[in-house]
Structure formats: C-alpha cells, structure tokens
Amino acid sequence: MPEELAPMAEDTEQLNPKVERAVAEGQLMESTAKNIHTLLAGARSDLYLRALSELVGAAEWQELNDRFYQTLAFGTGGLRGRTIGKIVTAAERANAREGERPEFPCVGTNAMNFFNINRATRGVVAHLHDWNRREGI
Secondary structure, rough: OOOOOOOHHHHHHHHHHHHHHHHHOOOOOOHHHHHHEEEEEHHOHHHHHHHHHHHHHHHHHHHHHHHHHHOOOOEEOOOOOOOOOOOHHHHHHOOOOOOOOOOOOOOOOOOOOHHHHHHHHHHHHHHHHHHHHHHOO
C-alpha cells in the first residue's frame, strides 16, 4: 500500500498550472481539469498525485482526458469502469513487474478504483441514513 499521506500542497500547486495551461491550449477538456482538482482535493494517498504528475509530465493528455472527462455514475449495470489505464504509471504499477497486473487500479474519476468505491459507499450510507430517518428507524 502507498503511504497514507495527503498530497503536499506545494506538489499540487506545481501540477495545477500545467493542467490549466493544457486546458488553455486545448489539450485537456475543462471537465478533465475540474475532475483532477476534485480528486486531488479529496486524496488520502500520495498515489493520486504521483500518477497524475507522471501523466502530466509525459504530456499524456488523451489518457488524462479518458480517465477524467467524467465521473462514473450508477447505471442499469451498476457502477462499472475499467481498472487498468491504457498507460500504466509507475505509481500504479508499484511492485508489479512489467507485464503483470498493476498493484493499484488506475487513477481517475472515470475508472473503477478506490476513489469511486469510496464515493459509492458514502452515497449508499447517506441514502440508508435518509431512509432510516424517514421510516423512523
């Protein structure tokens, strides 16, 4: 498991101008930038910042757009999305060897990963709390 530390503010501050510049140059969608900021604001692990820094540093704009253009939503098939990026970062690979399944799911708001499982779980808990309150339970 990666060390459970929130990203350092200065590291995020170094990433933000690069993301904003990519939006201004038409390389990233505005929704992508918004979702990147949302993910980093709630990050409980440095895995997110390390993976994003690697993709931004390599100018992998299409991969970032694919991972962040939207947030997964429940549909008729439940909550589904890919777990491995088309480009696997060193942060996601962690201790896995080349050709092996990465140790961590791909970072992004449009992927099935810890971030979205956490969001879904909080949503179910909030729904149950509301339901219990309405039913007087």
